[in-house]
Amino acid sequence: xxxxxxxxxxxxxxxxxxxxxxxxxxxxxxxxxxxxxxxxxxxxxxxxxxxxxxxxxxxxxxxxxxxxxxxxxxxxxxxxxxxxxxxxxxxxxxxxxxxxxxxxxxxxxxxxxxxxxxxxxxxxxxxxxxxxxxxxxxxxxxxxxxxxxxxxxxxxxxxxxxxxxxxxxxxxxxxxxxxxxxxxxxxxxxxxxxxxxxxxxxxxxxxxxxxxxxxxxxxxxxxxxxxxxxxxxxxxxxxxxxxxxxxxxxxxxxxxxxxxxxxxxxxxxxxxxxxxxxxxxxxxxxxxxxxxxxxxxxxxxxxxxxxxxxxxxxxxxxxxxxxxxxxxxxxxxxxxxxxxxxxxxxxxxxxxxxxxxxxxxxxxxxxxxxxxxxxxxxxxxxxxxxxxxxxxxxxxxxxxxxxxxxxxxxxxxxxxxxxx
Amino acid sequence: xxxxxxxxxxxxxxxxxxxxxxxxxxxxxxxxxxxxxxxxxxxxxxxxxxxxxxxxxxxxxxxxxxxxxxxxxxxxxxxxxxxxxxxxxxxxxxxxxxxxxxxxxxxxxxxxxxxxxxxxxxxxxxxxxxxxxxxxxxxxxxxxxxxxxxxxxxxxxxxxxxxxxxxxxxxxxxxxxxxxxxxxxxxxxxxxxxxxxxxxxxxxxxxxxxxxxxxxxxxxxxxxxxxxxxxxxxxxxxxxxxxxxxxxxxxxxxxxxxxxxxxxxxxxxxxxxxxxxxxxxxxxxxxxxxxxxxxxxxxxxxxxxxxxxxxxxxxxxxxxxxxxxxxxxxxxxxxxxxxxxxxxxxxxxxxxxxxxxxxxxxxxxxxxxxxxxxxxxxxxxxxxxxxxxxxxxxxxxxxxxxxxxxxxxxxxxxxxxxxx
Numbered sequence: 001x002x003x004x005x006x007x008x009x010x011x012x013x014x015x016x017x018x019x020x021x022x023x024x025x026x027x028x029x030x031x032x033x034x035x036x037x038x039x040x041x042x043x044x045x046x047x048x049x050x051x052x053x054x055x056x057x058x059x060x061x062x063x064x065x066x067x068x069x070x071x072x073x074x075x076x077x078x079x080x081x082x083x084x085x086x087x088x089x090x091x092x093x094x095x096x097x098x099x100x101x102x103x104x105x106x107x108x109x110x111x112x113x114x115x116x117x118x119x120x121x122x123x124x125x126x127x128x129x130x131x132x133x134x135x136x137x138x139x140x141x142x143x144x145x146x147x148x149x150x151x152x153x154x155x156x157x158x159x160x161x162x163x164x165x166x167x168x169x170x171x172x173x174x175x176x177x178x179x180x181x182x183x184x185x186x187x188x189x190x191x192x193x194x195x196x197x198x199x200x201x202x203x204x205x206x207x208x209x210x211x212x213x214x215x216x217x218x219x220x221x222x223x224x225x226x227x228x229x230x231x232x233x234x235x236x237x238x239x240x241x242x243x244x245x246x247x248x249x250x251x252x253x254x255x256x257x258x259x260x261x262x263x264x265x266x267x268x269x270x271x272x273x274x275x276x277x278x279x280x281x282x283x284x285x286x287x288x289x290x291x292x293x294x295x296x297x298x299x300x301x302x303x304x305x306x307x308x309x310x311x312x313x314x315x316x317x318x319x320x321x322x323x324x325x326x327x328x329x330x331x332x333x334x335x336x337x338x339x340x341x342x343x344x345x346x347x348x349x350x351x352x353x354x355x356x357x358x359x360x361x362x363x364x365x366x367x368x369x370x371x372x373x374x375x376x377x378x379x380x381x382x383x384x385x386x387x388x389x390x391x392x393x394x395x396x397x398x399x400x401x402x403x404x405x406x407x408x409x410x411x412x413x414x415x416x417x418x419x420x
Numbered sequence: 421x422x423x424x425x426x427x428x429x430x431x432x433x434x435x436x437x438x439x440x441x442x443x444x445x446x447x448x449x450x451x452x453x454x455x456x457x458x459x460x461x462x463x464x465x466x467x468x469x470x471x472x473x474x475x476x477x478x479x480x481x482x483x484x485x486x487x488x489x490x491x492x493x494x495x496x497x498x499x500x501x502x503x504x505x506x507x508x509x510x511x512x513x514x515x516x517x518x519x520x521x522x523x524x525x526x527x528x529x530x531x532x533x534x535x536x537x538x539x540x541x542x543x544x545x546x547x548x549x550x551x552x553x554x555x556x557x558x559x560x561x562x563x564x565x566x567x568x569x570x571x572x573x574x575x576x577x578x579x580x581x582x583x584x585x586x587x588x589x590x591x592x593x594x595x596x597x598x599x600x601x602x603x604x605x606x607x608x609x610x611x612x613x614x615x616x617x618x619x620x621x622x623x624x625x626x627x628x629x630x631x632x633x634x635x636x637x638x639x640x641x642x643x644x645x646x647x648x649x650x651x652x653x654x655x656x657x658x659x660x661x662x663x664x665x666x667x668x669x670x671x672x673x674x675x676x677x678x679x680x681x682x683x684x685x686x687x688x689x690x691x692x693x694x695x696x697x698x699x700x701x702x703x704x705x706x707x708x709x710x711x712x713x714x715x716x717x718x719x720x721x722x723x724x725x726x727x728x729x730x731x732x733x734x735x736x737x738x739x740x741x742x743x744x745x746x747x748x749x750x751x752x753x754x755x756x757x758x759x760x761x762x763x764x765x766x767x768x769x770x771x772x773x774x775x776x777x778x779x780x781x782x783x784x785x786x787x788x789x790x791x792x793x794x795x796x797x798x799x800x801x802x803x804x805x806x807x808x809x810x811x812x813x814x815x816x817x818x819x820x821x822x823x824x825x826x827x828x829x830x831x832x833x834x835x836x837x838x839x840x
Contacts, residue, residue, distance in 0.1 A: 180798050189801050238682065250765070261767020262658065265798045268764035273757055273795065275696060285795045337693055341761055344688035345670070347681020375693065375705045378600050378685045381609050 035073075036413040038065060042073045043412045046083050046101045047127065047405075053086060053100035074101060080415045081107040081169075082127060082408070103127035106165045108408060108415075111173035111214070112401030113153060114221060114394065117141055117193040117246035118295070118307075120153050121394055122160045125401035126168070127408070129231070133163035136394060140307060142246075143195035147204055154208030161210065169415075171408045172215035174400035175201065176224045178247050183264030188218060192271075192282040193247045193290075217403055222249025222267050223258045224399030225354050228391035230256050231402055235387060239350035240342055242269065242335070243396070244357035246295045252346060270294060272341060274334045292334035295356055301327035310356045317363055325363065332364035336371025343376045343384045354389035361388045455493075456833040458485060462493045463832045466503050466521045467547065467825075473506060473520035494521060500835045501527040501589075502547060502828070523547035526585045528828060528835075531593035531634070532821030533573060534641060534814065537561055537613040537666035538715070538727075540573050541814055542580045545821035546588070547828070549651070553583035556814060560727060562666075563615035567624055574628030581630065589835075591828045592635035594820035595621065596644045598667045603684030608638060612691075612702040613667045613710075637823055642669025642687050643678045644819030645774050648811035650676050651822055655807060659770035660762055662689065662755070663816070664777035666715045672766060690714060692761060694754045712754035715776050721747035730776045737783055745783065752784035756791025763796045763804045774809030781808045 045059050054062065060070040077083035084104040088097035105128045113122045121136030135156050141149055153175075161170065179191030188201045202216045226241035230253060235241075237256040243249040248270030252259045260266045270290040271283050278287025291297050296306040302313055302324040316324040339351055351368070353361050369386050373379050391398060408415065465479050474482065480490040497503035504524040508517035525548045533542045541556030555576050561569055573595075581590065599611030608621045622636045646661035650673060655661075657676040663669040668690030672679045680686045690710040691703050698707025711717050716726040722733055722744040736744040759771055771788070773781050789806050793799050811818060828835065 180801070182801070190797060192797070252766070259766075262769050263767055263798065263802060265802075266765060266767035268797050271764050271795070271797050272761040274693075276694070276757055283797055337696055338761075341692040341758075342765060344691050345686060345762060345765065346672070346679075347683055347686035349682050375691070377610060377612070377688050377691050377703055378683065381600070381602070382683060382685075 036411070038063075038069065039073050039076060039412050040410060041065070042070060043077055043082060044409055046077070047103050047409055053102045055098035055100060057098065059101065076416055077412060078104075079417060080412065082412055082415055103129075105130060106132060107168055108405075109161070109164050109168045109170040110401040110404035110408070111157065111160065111170065112176070112224070112397040112399065112404070113157065113173055114176040114397045114400065115141065115149055115153060115194070116176075116178050116221060116396075119394075120149065120156065121397055122153070122156045123394065123397040123401055124160050124164050125398065125405065127405060129402075129405075132165070132168070133160040134397075135160055141194055146194075146196050146199045146201065149194075150201065150204045151208060154205060154210045157208075158210030170214060172217065172404045173205075173211065174217040174219060174224070174403040175205065176221035176396035176400045177201065177218060178221050178245065178249065180263075180265045180268075181218045181220050183219075183260065189265075195282075215404075215407075217400075217407075219400065219403065220249060220251075220260070220264065220267065221245075221396040222354075223251045223260055223264075224397075224403065225249075225389070225391060225395035226251035226253050226258050226352075227399035227402050228395040229253070229352055229354065229389055229399075231398070232390040232392075234390035235350055235352045238348065239352050239387075240339070240346075240348045241352045241354055241389070242339070242357060244293070244295065244335075244353070244355040244360070246290075248290050248294055248335075250342070252348065269338055269342065272338045274337055289334055289338045293331040293338075298327055298331045298356075298360075301330065303327075310359060314359055314363075328360060328363035329367045332367030333371060335364065336368035337375065339368060339384075340371050340375035343372060343378075347378065348384065349382065350385045350387060352387050352389050354391065354395060358389045358393075456831070458483075458489065459493050459496060459832050460830060461485070462490060463497055463502060464829055466497070467523050467829055473522045475518035475520060477518065479521065496836055497832060498524075499837060500832065502832055502835055523549075525550060526552060527588055528825075529581070529584050529588045529590040530821040530824035530828070531577065531580065531590065532596070532644075532817040532819065532824070533577065533593055534596040534817045534820065535561065535569055535573060535614070536596075536598050536641060536816075539814075540569065540576065541817055542573070542576045543814065543817040543821055544580050544584050545818065545825065547825060549822075549825075552585070552588070553580040554817075555579055561614055566614075566616050566619045566621065569614075570621065570624045571628060574625060574630045577628075578630030590634060592637065592824045593625075593631065594637040594639060594644070594823040595625065596641035596816035596820045597621065597638060598641050598665065598669065600683075600685045600688075601638045601640050603639075603680065609685075615702075635824075635827075637820075637827075639820065639823065640669060640671075640680070640684065640687065641665075641816040642774075643671045643680055643684075644817075644823065645669075645809070645811060645815035646671035646673050646678050646772075647819035647822050648815040649673070649772055649774065649809055649819075651818070652810040652812075654810035655770055655772045658768065659772050659807075660759070660766075660768045661772045661774055661809070662759070662777060664713070664715065664755075664773070664775040664780070666710075668710050668714055668755075670762070672768065689758055689762065692758045694757055709754055709758045713751040713758075718747055718751045718776075718780075721750065723747075730779060734779055734783075748780060748783035749787050752787030753791060755784065756788035757795065759788060759804075760791050760795035763792060763798075767798065768804065769802065770805045770807060772807050772809050774811060774815055778809045778813075 056070050060067045081104050086100040088099050090097050108127045110125045119138050123134045124132040180189040188199045205211050222243035225243045241251045250267040250269035271288045273287050274289050274292050275287040279291045281288035299306050476490050480487045501524050506520040508519050510517050528547045530545045539558050543554045544552040600609040608619045625631050642663035645663045661671045670687040670689035691708045693707050694712050695707040699711045701708035719726050
């Protein structure tokens with residue numbers, strides 16, 4: 001363990017609700033509040049710099065702080081190994097060359113984990129957003145035992161932690177789950193495809209030595225994948241993200257933030273109705289979208305085993321297997337119908353196909369677009385664009401790690417070395 | 421006409437987007453900006469006083485302005501006939517008795533109008549929210565000529581304006597329409613049940629002398645009815661408002677504001693799909709909710725003429741007409757299915773049944789609730805409540821007038837008498 005471990009030794013279970021900093025903003029100012037605030041302000045400018053790494057002078061201009069104050073704060077952030085300096089570059093004007101500031105690499109470990117219906121995995125990101133380590137294992141977690149699955153996840157956490165630089169500090173872990181995570185009270189309420197209901201996931205996970213001592217957060221997988229998509233910067237800052245797996249989740253992103261509703265349970269696209277007389281769903285209702293366009297449904301419609309990989313389905317369709325192509329098109333029609341309902345309801349301009357829908361998009365997207373054209377009332381004036389996710393495979397793990405990084409960025413003062 | 425008419429003589433067509441005041445907040449401060457801002461601040465405190473009418477001293481405490489400044493601003497607002505004084509009341513402490521401040525009654529006329537599929541009407545509210553005059557005429561405006569319908573509306577506007585106090589000043593008119601109103605560019609895009617498409621409604625309306633010179637705003641009827649519901653204060657500040665008429669609109673209200681999406685076209689609940697193989701809809705698609713639970717659909721299912729009033733259907737059901745009762749229950753099931761999709765998607769806690777669904781709720785609500793219980797994934801943990809609208813009949817007209825009143829409250833300085 002390292003110097004700072006004691007600060008995060010207590011297991012805190014949190015969801016990505018109001019941050020420490022947000023809570024502090026509502027509280028009366030205390031001694032040190034100002035420095036904490038300005039430290040976070042400077043760090044955010046370095047982490048979020050859209051183009052070239054900024055110099056101290058540029059941070060001062062952007063934040064309105066004095067150059068002296070910025071220099072002192074940057075020195076603290078360098079000392080805490082949150083910020084690093086690049087070699088000086090010559091400036092156009094006379095004077096000392098500017099020193100570009102960048103997020104420190106390999107010094108902070110943010111763990112993004114995921115339990116989904118057919119895989120479990122962990123990804124470690126540093127402050128620069130680089131993947132330090134990553135592992136995914138396939139499995140079949142339908143109707144699984146939460147304790148057993150979380151024990152397996154804990155082993156993967158241990159493996160990933162062993163693979164990152166030994167002097168890096170772990171900032172925490174966020175776990176993506178395919179179901180209803182209560183953002184107010186914390187636990188997983190329901191993951192229908194896992195068969196999990198009212199499970200204290202964080203308690204089960206932190207019981208393992210690989211996780212003990214870490215701050216653990218839980219969130220819905222589609223919400224997290226949507227955060228990775230925002231970060232990827234391709235879809236703009238307002239869109240509907242669709243996460244296709246065995247289940248189908250969605251996240252409405254507005255101005256760069258996930259809109260998750262009152263309890264954080266929004267985005268359950270997979271359980272919107274395609275046909276009320278349709279097949280029984282794992283949720284107990286009938287005719288839900290998952291039964292038409294979820295991974296298992298697509299494979300079944302193509303006459304394949306539900307444990308087949310999506311790549312096999314894709315290869316079959318590409319090789320001229322008409323059953324496979326038909327299954328994908330009719331899955332796309334069902335998905336498009338459900339998405340037309342969403343666009344009619346919330347007037348969103350862009351739909352991003354993620355999860356298995358990203359590789360399947362060449363076979364699905366046309367049917368989706370056709371439904372949006374036919375069924376969205378406003379389509380003649382502004383047609384919702386259908387795009388493919390840029391967040392990469394297992395985007396929810398990336399999004400989960402980003403939640404951990406945001407917590408670091410919101411409260412960098414917790415990372416300062418103790419005063420001598 | 422009156423002293424201040426010249427100020428609003430130009431026909432401006434606006435939708436309830438960013439207000440003048442909001443635009444001003446983003447602009448550099450000009451001379452007079454501070455007084456305008458504080459004038460609006462004081463007026464809002466008088467208009468929105470939740471309990472007893474406040475005194476000047478209470479307004480000073482609430483706003484943080486000095487008593488002297490508040491007194492001067494209140495005097496201006498009284499001079500502009502936006503605020504009035506009640507007789508002084510004795511205070512507990514020694515000193516001058518407090519003078520309660522209230523919105524002026526009968527001095528400002530906000531016109532809320534509506535063209536719907538089977539009625540057209542106008543309602544005049546004053547700053548106190550009291551109805552000064554009101555008129556509604558039934559009709560059949562399916563596939564109607566916009567110019568003819570708006571000429572009829574203009575006559576109603578004239579009738580209502582003739583009925584309000586002659587020294588009252590008209591602040592503007594907002595028109596509720598059952599379709600897609602573009603909040604960015606202004607015109608009505610589509611009202612499927614009227615058969616109107618790309619109609620410059622404001623230009624047609626202001627061509628009539630009864631409307632000429634007024635600022636005209638357009639908005640979706642469900643969005644406006646939802647504003648009236650917020651004002652009624654019964655449903656809280658976050659809910660889904662459902663406006664049942666021939667068409668079915670909805671408005672998602674979050675923290676007291678209508679969420680209308682990118683272009684203002686959200687809430688098209690009536691065109692979400694109940695059954696993809698269902699009957700053809702006026703929008704061109706098939707199986708839309710309107711074809712199962714719109715007013716015409718309910719009347720047809722009960723074996724009645726579509727021009728029958730809802731009261732007749734209600735009376736038949738109450739008198740034991742099984743066909744009528746069955747039609748209402750199956751309409752409720754279809755509505756509940758569509759609402760379950762919404763709750764799964766946006767995690768809203770309360771659904772408010774408005775329009776014809778308010779009087780029909782005793783026959784519909786149980787079926788709606790049953791669908792929400794069966795189909796909403798999170799129902800076992802937090803069941804969405806189904807309530808009846810408190811905004812009264814023709815709530816969209818009230819909401820439309822409230823939009824006009826808000827514009828007055830945002831910019832009271834436009835109402836001051838010209839400097840001598």
